[in-house]
Amino acid sequence: MQLEVFLEKVSVNHGLNVLVSHLAQAGIEIAALIRQGALQGVTEKMTSTNVQGETQMKLDIRSHELAVAQLRASAVVAGVLSEEEDHPVLFETLDAPFLVSMDPLDGSSNLAINGVVGSIFSVLPNIGVSTLGEQAFLQPGQDQRAAAYLMYGPATLMVLTLGQGTHVFTLDHDSNTFMLTQQTVQIAEETSEFAINASNQRYWAPAMQRYINECLQGADGLRGRDFNMRWCASMVMDVHRILTRGGVFLYPHDCKQPVRAGRLRLLYEANPMSLLVSQAGGESIDGKQPILAIQPDSCHQRVPVLLGAKQEIQRLREYHWQDSDHPQATD
Ligand SMILES: O=P(O)(O)OC[C@H]1O[C@](O)(COP(=O)(O)O)[C@@H](O)[C@@H]1O
Numbered sequence: 369m370q371l372e373v374f375l376e377k378v379s380v381n382h383g384l385n386v387l388v389s390h391l392a393q394a395g396i397e398i399a400a401l402i403r404q405g406a407l408q409g410v411t412e413k414m415t416s417t418n419v420q421g422e423t424q425m426k427l428d429i430r431s432h433e434l435a436v437a438q439l440r441a442s443a444v445v446a447g448v449l450s451e452e453e454d455h456p457v458l459f460e461t462l463d464a465p466f467l468v469s470m471d472p473l474d475g476s477s478n479l480a481i482n483g484v485v486g487s488i489f490s491v492l493p494n495i496g497v498s499t500l501g502e503q504a505f506l507q508p509g510q511d512q513r514a515a516a517y518l519m520y521g522p523a524t525l526m527v528l529t530l531g532q533g534t535h536v537f538t539l540d541h542d543s544n545t546f547m548l549t550q551q552t553v554q555i556a557e558e559t560s561e562f563a564i565n566a567s568n569q570r571y572w573a574p575a576m577q578r579y580i581n582e583c584l585q586g587a588d589g590l591r592g593r594d595f596n597m598r599w600c601a602s603m604v605m606d607v608h609r610i611l612t613r614g615g616v617f618l619y620p621h622d623c624k625q626p627v628r629a630g631r632l633r634l635l636y637e638a639n640p641m642s643l644l645v646s647q648a649g650g651e652s653i654d655g656k657q658p659i660l661a662i663q664p665d666s667c668h669q670r671v672p673v674l675l676g677a678k679q680e681i682q683r684l685r686e687y688h689w690q691d692s693d694h695p696q697a698t699d
Pocket residue numbers: 451471473474475476477565601602603604631
Protein backbone atom coordinates (compact mmCIF):
# COMPACT_ATOMS: atom_id res chain seq x y z
CA MET A 369 0.00 0.00 0.00
CA GLN A 370 1.30 3.42 -0.99
CA LEU A 371 1.91 6.01 1.76
CA GLU A 372 -0.77 8.42 0.47
CA VAL A 373 -3.39 5.62 0.35
CA PHE A 374 -2.44 4.55 3.89
CA LEU A 375 -2.80 8.14 5.13
CA GLU A 376 -6.26 8.54 3.58
CA LYS A 377 -7.25 5.26 5.25
CA VAL A 378 -6.01 5.95 8.80
CA SER A 379 -6.14 9.75 9.18
CA VAL A 380 -9.11 12.10 8.73
CA ASN A 381 -6.84 15.13 9.09
CA HIS A 382 -6.28 16.10 5.46
CA GLY A 383 -3.83 18.87 6.38
CA LEU A 384 -1.67 16.38 8.30
CA ASN A 385 -1.73 13.97 5.35
CA VAL A 386 -0.54 16.74 3.03
CA LEU A 387 2.25 17.62 5.48
CA VAL A 388 3.44 14.00 5.74
CA SER A 389 3.48 13.69 1.93
CA HIS A 390 5.74 16.73 1.72
CA LEU A 391 8.05 15.26 4.40
CA ALA A 392 8.25 12.12 2.26
CA GLN A 393 9.11 14.21 -0.80
CA ALA A 394 11.88 16.00 1.14
CA GLY A 395 13.19 12.56 2.11
CA ILE A 396 13.22 11.41 -1.52
CA GLU A 397 15.21 14.52 -2.55
CA ILE A 398 17.73 14.17 0.31
CA ALA A 399 18.15 10.43 -0.44
CA ALA A 400 18.94 11.25 -4.08
CA LEU A 401 21.67 13.68 -2.94
CA ILE A 402 23.20 11.22 -0.45
CA ARG A 403 23.38 8.46 -3.05
CA GLN A 404 25.71 10.67 -5.11
CA GLY A 405 28.23 10.74 -2.27
CA ALA A 406 31.43 12.72 -2.96
CA LEU A 407 30.13 13.46 -6.48
CA GLN A 408 27.69 15.84 -4.75
CA GLY A 409 30.27 17.02 -2.20
CA VAL A 410 28.27 15.17 0.41
CA THR A 411 31.29 14.68 2.64
CA GLU A 412 32.35 18.35 2.53
CA LYS A 413 32.54 20.40 5.74
CA MET A 414 31.38 24.05 5.79
CA THR A 415 33.29 26.80 7.61
CA SER A 416 30.07 27.72 9.43
CA THR A 417 28.89 26.30 12.77
CA ASN A 418 25.32 25.87 14.03
CA VAL A 419 23.82 27.21 17.28
CA GLN A 420 25.26 24.18 19.09
CA GLY A 421 28.78 25.17 18.00
CA GLU A 422 29.03 22.13 15.70
CA THR A 423 30.76 22.46 12.34
CA GLN A 424 28.06 22.10 9.71
CA MET A 425 28.37 19.62 6.83
CA LYS A 426 27.38 20.78 3.35
CA LEU A 427 24.60 18.20 3.49
CA ASP A 428 23.30 19.51 6.82
CA ILE A 429 22.56 22.77 5.00
CA ARG A 430 21.25 21.19 1.76
CA SER A 431 18.93 18.88 3.73
CA HIS A 432 17.70 21.84 5.78
CA GLU A 433 16.98 23.86 2.60
CA LEU A 434 15.18 20.96 0.85
CA ALA A 435 13.00 20.24 3.90
CA VAL A 436 12.16 23.94 4.43
CA ALA A 437 11.16 24.26 0.76
CA GLN A 438 8.85 21.21 0.94
CA LEU A 439 7.27 22.35 4.23
CA ARG A 440 6.70 25.85 2.84
CA ALA A 441 5.12 24.33 -0.33
CA SER A 442 2.73 22.23 1.81
CA ALA A 443 0.89 25.44 2.84
CA VAL A 444 -0.20 23.74 6.08
CA VAL A 445 2.91 24.71 8.10
CA ALA A 446 3.38 28.11 9.78
CA GLY A 447 7.02 27.69 10.74
CA VAL A 448 9.99 25.33 11.12
CA LEU A 449 12.52 25.02 13.93
CA SER A 450 15.72 23.39 12.67
CA GLU A 451 18.94 22.14 14.27
CA GLU A 452 20.76 24.15 11.58
CA GLU A 453 19.18 27.57 12.32
CA ASP A 454 19.37 29.59 15.56
CA HIS A 455 15.75 30.76 15.28
CA PRO A 456 12.63 29.20 13.69
CA VAL A 457 11.96 29.98 10.02
CA LEU A 458 8.46 31.49 9.89
CA PHE A 459 6.39 31.24 6.68
CA GLU A 460 3.85 33.65 5.20
CA THR A 461 1.15 31.14 6.21
CA LEU A 462 1.39 32.15 9.89
CA ASP A 463 -2.12 30.82 10.63
CA ALA A 464 -1.50 27.41 9.08
CA PRO A 465 -2.42 24.50 11.40
CA PHE A 466 1.04 23.01 12.11
CA LEU A 467 4.58 23.75 13.30
CA VAL A 468 7.51 21.43 12.54
CA SER A 469 10.75 20.90 14.50
CA MET A 470 13.45 19.03 12.63
CA ASP A 471 16.92 17.53 12.56
CA PRO A 472 17.46 17.69 8.79
CA LEU A 473 20.47 15.38 8.94
CA ASP A 474 21.07 13.08 11.86
CA GLY A 475 24.32 11.19 12.34
CA SER A 476 26.29 13.71 10.26
CA SER A 477 29.61 12.31 11.49
CA ASN A 478 28.81 9.12 9.50
CA LEU A 479 28.74 10.94 6.15
CA ALA A 480 32.50 10.98 5.68
CA ILE A 481 32.59 7.17 6.18
CA ASN A 482 29.61 6.49 3.89
CA GLY A 483 27.62 5.37 6.92
CA VAL A 484 23.90 5.52 7.61
CA VAL A 485 22.32 8.92 8.30
CA GLY A 486 18.74 10.13 8.67
CA SER A 487 16.32 13.06 9.08
CA ILE A 488 13.98 13.48 12.07
CA PHE A 489 10.68 15.43 12.17
CA SER A 490 8.27 16.44 14.96
CA VAL A 491 4.82 17.87 14.09
CA LEU A 492 3.06 20.14 16.60
CA PRO A 493 -0.20 22.08 16.49
CA ASN A 494 0.18 25.79 15.74
CA ILE A 495 -0.84 27.32 19.09
CA GLY A 496 -0.37 30.89 17.82
CA VAL A 497 3.12 31.44 16.42
CA SER A 498 1.98 34.79 14.97
CA THR A 499 1.76 36.18 18.51
CA LEU A 500 3.95 33.80 20.52
CA GLY A 501 6.88 33.63 18.11
CA GLU A 502 9.37 30.84 18.95
CA GLN A 503 7.61 30.24 22.29
CA ALA A 504 4.96 28.43 20.22
CA PHE A 505 7.48 25.62 19.60
CA LEU A 506 8.00 24.99 23.32
CA GLN A 507 5.28 22.34 23.66
CA PRO A 508 5.70 19.02 25.53
CA GLY A 509 6.27 15.97 23.32
CA GLN A 510 2.91 14.47 24.31
CA ASP A 511 1.25 17.27 22.26
CA GLN A 512 2.88 16.12 19.00
CA ARG A 513 0.42 15.34 16.20
CA ALA A 514 2.92 13.20 14.32
CA ALA A 515 6.58 12.17 14.30
CA ALA A 516 8.75 10.59 11.62
CA TYR A 517 12.28 9.77 10.62
CA LEU A 518 13.82 9.06 7.26
CA MET A 519 16.65 6.53 7.22
CA TYR A 520 19.12 6.74 4.34
CA GLY A 521 20.63 3.27 4.41
CA PRO A 522 20.89 0.42 1.90
CA ALA A 523 17.16 1.03 1.53
CA THR A 524 15.52 4.39 2.14
CA LEU A 525 12.88 4.11 4.87
CA MET A 526 10.28 6.43 6.37
CA VAL A 527 9.09 5.48 9.87
CA LEU A 528 5.93 7.30 10.91
CA THR A 529 3.41 7.69 13.74
CA LEU A 530 0.24 9.76 13.71
CA GLY A 531 -0.51 8.61 17.26
CA GLN A 532 -2.01 5.25 16.23
CA GLY A 533 0.98 2.92 16.19
CA THR A 534 4.34 3.16 14.42
CA HIS A 535 4.65 2.07 10.79
CA VAL A 536 7.53 1.51 8.34
CA PHE A 537 7.51 2.53 4.66
CA THR A 538 10.19 1.61 2.10
CA LEU A 539 11.02 3.85 -0.88
CA ASP A 540 10.51 2.22 -4.26
CA HIS A 541 13.29 4.04 -6.11
CA ASP A 542 11.79 3.11 -9.51
CA SER A 543 8.46 4.85 -8.90
CA ASN A 544 9.74 7.22 -6.18
CA THR A 545 6.88 6.23 -3.88
CA PHE A 546 6.93 4.99 -0.28
CA MET A 547 5.24 1.62 0.21
CA LEU A 548 4.01 0.25 3.56
CA THR A 549 6.32 -2.65 4.56
CA GLN A 550 5.61 -2.99 8.29
CA GLN A 551 2.51 -1.93 10.19
CA THR A 552 2.12 -1.38 13.95
CA VAL A 553 5.67 -2.25 15.00
CA GLN A 554 6.06 -3.64 18.54
CA ILE A 555 9.20 -3.43 20.72
CA ALA A 556 9.77 -6.51 22.93
CA GLU A 557 9.49 -5.61 26.65
CA GLU A 558 12.64 -7.59 27.49
CA THR A 559 16.03 -7.31 25.76
CA SER A 560 19.72 -8.31 25.99
CA GLU A 561 21.11 -5.52 23.79
CA PHE A 562 22.11 -1.98 24.73
CA ALA A 563 23.51 0.95 22.75
CA ILE A 564 25.68 3.59 24.44
CA ASN A 565 28.89 5.50 23.66
CA ALA A 566 31.04 3.66 26.23
CA SER A 567 33.94 6.08 25.77
CA ASN A 568 32.03 8.45 28.09
CA GLN A 569 31.78 5.87 30.91
CA ARG A 570 33.95 7.70 33.46
CA TYR A 571 31.65 10.74 33.23
CA TRP A 572 28.39 8.85 33.93
CA ALA A 573 26.29 9.08 37.11
CA PRO A 574 26.42 6.09 39.54
CA ALA A 575 23.03 4.79 38.31
CA MET A 576 24.37 4.51 34.74
CA GLN A 577 27.67 2.97 35.88
CA ARG A 578 25.70 0.36 37.86
CA TYR A 579 23.35 -0.50 35.00
CA ILE A 580 26.10 -0.90 32.37
CA ASN A 581 28.41 -2.81 34.74
CA GLU A 582 25.62 -5.28 35.44
CA CYS A 583 25.02 -5.72 31.69
CA LEU A 584 28.75 -6.26 31.10
CA GLN A 585 28.96 -8.86 33.89
CA GLY A 586 26.28 -10.70 31.96
CA ALA A 587 25.58 -14.33 32.93
CA ASP A 588 28.31 -14.14 35.61
CA GLY A 589 26.49 -11.32 37.37
CA LEU A 590 23.17 -10.18 38.82
CA ARG A 591 21.40 -10.10 35.43
CA GLY A 592 22.08 -13.80 34.86
CA ARG A 593 22.31 -13.45 31.08
CA ASP A 594 24.79 -12.00 28.58
CA PHE A 595 24.15 -8.63 26.95
CA ASN A 596 25.32 -7.47 23.51
CA MET A 597 26.40 -3.90 22.68
CA ARG A 598 25.97 -1.75 19.58
CA TRP A 599 26.68 1.96 18.81
CA CYS A 600 26.10 3.48 15.35
CA ALA A 601 26.70 7.18 16.17
CA SER A 602 23.42 7.85 14.36
CA MET A 603 20.34 8.08 16.59
CA VAL A 604 18.13 7.17 13.60
CA MET A 605 20.03 3.93 12.96
CA ASP A 606 20.22 2.97 16.66
CA VAL A 607 16.49 3.64 17.20
CA HIS A 608 15.58 1.79 14.00
CA ARG A 609 17.45 -1.29 15.28
CA ILE A 610 15.40 -1.09 18.48
CA LEU A 611 12.11 -0.83 16.55
CA THR A 612 13.26 -3.81 14.45
CA ARG A 613 14.77 -6.23 17.01
CA GLY A 614 14.46 -4.55 20.41
CA GLY A 615 17.04 -3.13 22.78
CA VAL A 616 17.75 0.12 24.57
CA PHE A 617 19.40 3.35 23.35
CA LEU A 618 21.18 5.37 26.01
CA TYR A 619 22.66 8.85 25.77
CA PRO A 620 22.66 9.74 29.48
CA HIS A 621 23.69 12.91 31.23
CA ASP A 622 27.43 12.95 31.81
CA CYS A 623 29.74 15.37 33.58
CA LYS A 624 32.09 15.74 30.61
CA GLN A 625 30.35 19.09 30.09
CA PRO A 626 28.49 19.46 33.41
CA VAL A 627 26.43 22.47 32.29
CA ARG A 628 25.02 20.45 29.43
CA ALA A 629 21.97 18.38 30.35
CA GLY A 630 22.77 15.82 27.64
CA ARG A 631 23.96 15.44 24.02
CA LEU A 632 20.69 15.11 22.17
CA ARG A 633 18.12 17.86 21.54
CA LEU A 634 14.66 17.64 23.12
CA LEU A 635 12.47 19.20 20.41
CA TYR A 636 13.81 17.53 17.25
CA GLU A 637 15.57 14.36 18.42
CA ALA A 638 14.26 13.18 21.83
CA ASN A 639 10.55 14.10 21.45
CA PRO A 640 9.87 12.63 17.98
CA MET A 641 11.88 9.46 18.74
CA SER A 642 10.08 9.11 22.09
CA LEU A 643 6.67 9.28 20.40
CA LEU A 644 7.68 6.68 17.78
CA VAL A 645 9.06 4.37 20.49
CA SER A 646 6.10 4.79 22.89
CA GLN A 647 3.67 4.12 20.03
CA ALA A 648 5.56 0.82 19.53
CA GLY A 649 5.18 -0.24 23.17
CA GLY A 650 8.55 1.05 24.39
CA GLU A 651 9.36 3.78 26.93
CA SER A 652 11.62 6.84 27.08
CA ILE A 653 12.87 8.78 30.10
CA ASP A 654 15.49 11.38 30.94
CA GLY A 655 16.53 9.20 33.88
CA LYS A 656 13.57 9.95 36.11
CA GLN A 657 10.63 11.32 34.15
CA PRO A 658 8.96 10.50 30.81
CA ILE A 659 10.54 12.64 28.08
CA LEU A 660 7.14 13.28 26.47
CA ALA A 661 5.98 15.05 29.67
CA ILE A 662 8.91 17.51 29.81
CA GLN A 663 7.90 21.19 29.41
CA PRO A 664 10.58 22.65 27.08
CA ASP A 665 12.14 26.00 28.01
CA SER A 666 14.31 26.68 24.95
CA CYS A 667 14.36 25.67 21.30
CA HIS A 668 17.71 23.88 21.22
CA GLN A 669 17.74 22.51 24.78
CA ARG A 670 19.44 19.17 25.35
CA VAL A 671 18.16 16.26 27.43
CA PRO A 672 19.44 12.87 28.61
CA VAL A 673 17.77 10.11 26.53
CA LEU A 674 17.14 6.56 27.76
CA LEU A 675 14.67 4.74 25.50
CA GLY A 676 13.57 1.32 24.31
CA ALA A 677 12.45 -1.95 25.94
CA LYS A 678 9.99 -1.29 28.79
CA GLN A 679 11.56 -3.56 31.43
CA GLU A 680 15.04 -2.06 31.02
CA ILE A 681 13.78 1.54 31.10
CA GLN A 682 11.84 0.79 34.30
CA ARG A 683 15.01 -0.70 35.85
CA LEU A 684 17.01 2.39 34.80
CA ARG A 685 14.37 4.68 36.32
CA GLU A 686 14.54 2.76 39.61
CA TYR A 687 18.35 3.05 39.69
CA HIS A 688 18.19 6.82 39.00
CA TRP A 689 15.61 7.43 41.75
CA GLN A 690 17.60 5.28 44.19
CA ASP A 691 20.60 7.39 43.22
CA SER A 692 18.94 10.61 44.24
CA ASP A 693 17.43 9.08 47.40
CA HIS A 694 14.03 10.13 46.24
CA PRO A 695 11.09 7.91 47.14
CA GLN A 696 10.95 5.44 44.26
CA ALA A 697 8.51 6.57 41.61
CA THR A 698 5.95 3.82 41.22
CA ASP A 699 4.27 3.20 37.89
O1 LIG B 1 29.49 11.12 18.59
P1 LIG B 1 28.70 10.54 19.72
O2 LIG B 1 29.00 11.18 21.05
O3 LIG B 1 28.79 9.08 19.79
O4 LIG B 1 27.18 10.94 19.45
C1 LIG B 1 26.43 10.33 18.46
C2 LIG B 1 25.06 10.97 18.50
O5 LIG B 1 25.16 12.28 17.98
C3 LIG B 1 24.31 12.44 16.85
O6 LIG B 1 25.05 12.25 15.70
C4 LIG B 1 23.77 13.87 16.93
O7 LIG B 1 23.01 14.18 15.84
P2 LIG B 1 23.47 15.17 14.65
O8 LIG B 1 24.35 14.41 13.77
O9 LIG B 1 22.14 15.51 14.06
O10 LIG B 1 24.10 16.37 15.28
C5 LIG B 1 23.25 11.36 17.00
O11 LIG B 1 22.68 10.93 15.81
C6 LIG B 1 24.06 10.22 17.63
O12 LIG B 1 23.26 9.36 18.39
